[in-house]
Amino acid sequence: MTIVGNRIHTDPMSMEASIRKVVAGHAIGELVDWRYIEVGLEDCNILITGSKGKFLLKVFSKTRLPQDTERVSKIIEQVSTLNGLYTQKIVHGSARGLNYLKGKQDPYVLLNWVEGEDLFSQKRVTSTLELNDLMRQVAVLHTSNIQPPFFEDMWAVGNIRVVYDMVKEYLSDEEKRLCSTAKDIFEKIDHEALPKAFVHGDLTKQNVIAVGDGRVGIIDFSVSNWYPRIQEHAAIIANLVYSIGDEKQTIMRSIDEVVDAYQKYIELTDTEKEALFGYVVASFAMSALGSYKEKYISGSTLDEIDFWLKQGISGLSALLA
Numbered sequence: 001m002t003i004v005g006n007r008i009h010t011d012p013m014s015m016e017a018s019i020r021k022v023v024a025g026h027a028i029g030e031l032v033d034w035r036y037i038e039v040g041l042e043d044c045n046i047l048i049t050g051s052k053g054k055f056l057l058k059v060f061s062k063t064r065l066p067q068d069t070e071r072v073s074k075i076i077e078q079v080s081t082l083n084g085l086y087t088q089k090i091v092h093g094s095a096r097g098l099n100y101l102k103g104k105q106d107p108y109v110l111l112n113w114v115e116g117e118d119l120f121s122q123k124r125v126t127s128t129l130e131l132n133d134l135m136r137q138v139a140v141l142h143t144s145n146i147q148p149p150f151f152e153d154m155w156a157v158g159n160i161r162v163v164y165d166m167v168k169e170y171l172s173d174e175e176k177r178l179c180s181t182a183k184d185i186f187e188k189i190d191h192e193a194l195p196k197a198f199v200h201g202d203l204t205k206q207n208v209i210a211v212g213d214g215r216v217g218i219i220d221f222s223v224s225n226w227y228p229r230i231q232e233h234a235a236i237i238a239n240l241v242y243s244i245g246d247e248k249q250t251i252m253r254s255i256d257e258v259v260d261a262y263q264k265y266i267e268l269t270d271t272e273k274e275a276l277f278g279y280v281v282a283s284f285a286m287s288a289l290g291s292y293k294e295k296y297i298s299g300s301t302l303d304e305i306d307f308w309l310k311q312g313i314s315g316l317s318a319l320l321a
Contacts, residue, residue, distance in 0.1 A: 007044045007061045009105040018101045019048060019057065025093040026110050028052045039120065039206050039304055041294065043222070047113070054113035055091060059106050068151060069107045073098055075148050075221045076109065084140045086217045088112055114217040120205035120304065125241050129214025132261050134203070134236070137218055139265035142197035142229055153201060153223040155290040157231060157282040160186055164285075167292040175288065178316040182285035185278045193271050194228035201225050203232060204239045206304070230272045233258050234279035238287060244314045251318055255280065281319055288312030 010018055016034070023031045029051030037045040037056075042064070046057040060069040073090070080089040088111035093099055098107040119126065126134060154163060160183050168176060200207075201223040209217035241254045255276060259268060268276075291309035294300040 007042065008059050008101070009062055010059070010101050019046065022057060022101070022108070022110060023048065023050055025099070026091050028055055028091065041300065041302070054115070056088065056111040056113055057108060058111060059101060059108040062106070067149070069098060071148055071151060072222050073109055075146065075224055076111070078146045079141070079221055082140050082144055085137050086114070086211070086215065088114055088219055114209045114211065114219055116209040116211035116217060118206050119208050119210060119240065122210060125243055126208070126216070127214060130210060130216050131241060131257065133214060134208065134216050134240070135258065135261035136265060137216070138200070138203070138232055139262060141200060142232070142266060144198050146198040147226050148224060151223060151225055153225065154293070155286055156201065156223070156225070156227070157186065157234065157279060157286050160282050160286055160289065163289045163293055166297065167289055170292050170296050175313060178313065178320055179285045179289060181320050182281040182316060186282035189275045189278045191228060194230060194275060195269060195272065196226055197229045199225055199227040199229065199232045201227065201231070203235050208240060230268070230276050230279050233262065233276060234283040237280050238283035238315055239311070242311065242315055244311055246315075246318060248318045248321070251280070251315065281316065284312045284315035284319065286312070288316065
């Protein structure tokens, strides 16, 4: 109930009636069951089971601007056409593009369901086979010609100074030292010298689905942007292959493994390799800083926020001790 009340306009009491209209309008058979998906910070995501299969109803948050929802819808359409990428596709109704639950409010897209379980729910990191498959798909994204309008994602490493200033009063002295050190390292990088590409922007355990046999699916392109390529690598290193408590030696080995898996398809430049460590520490810092922002400024009580906070500080402590 809280997810609906805080994120979209539709009354929670009328949600089932709205879902039945979605099911009927998209010809996915009879409604069998539905439930809210509790993870995620912004949109309202609902798993719908119809007689013709499972589907994800993504209702965009009422805080999103119309151009932002159109942007995400277009990105999903574009990535679904890429060969070699395992992701969701839009299930169109009578009209292509965005539909609405309530008049011109609560725009949504209906997506096919990627069968499997996200790594956050499994409480684990990627296996070697999964990492190799993931980096193959990352290379597909990075070599695409998708270049969407820029979207300001406050969790992105480029906002490290802004978010640090917003939350520094909540940090302990040691957390301030760690995050300010990461910020200083990151700000010394010549970011303009780094090759850019279409980047997913949020390859975390919540958005990578283990589908079996060492294969993974990639979901949620809401904050995809045209970024330095290594921003993707850094997020993967600081989240998908990192376990809380890993020592510096383990993290440095993970950096090598991620780079090696990627370079089977695309060679990183020397400039990128030199800058990657700075992006990694900034990614750990933003995991902590973004969590403080969500917890103390936005008032989020999601369990994943505490996990990201602990993960960020743990990684920084290992790398910057």
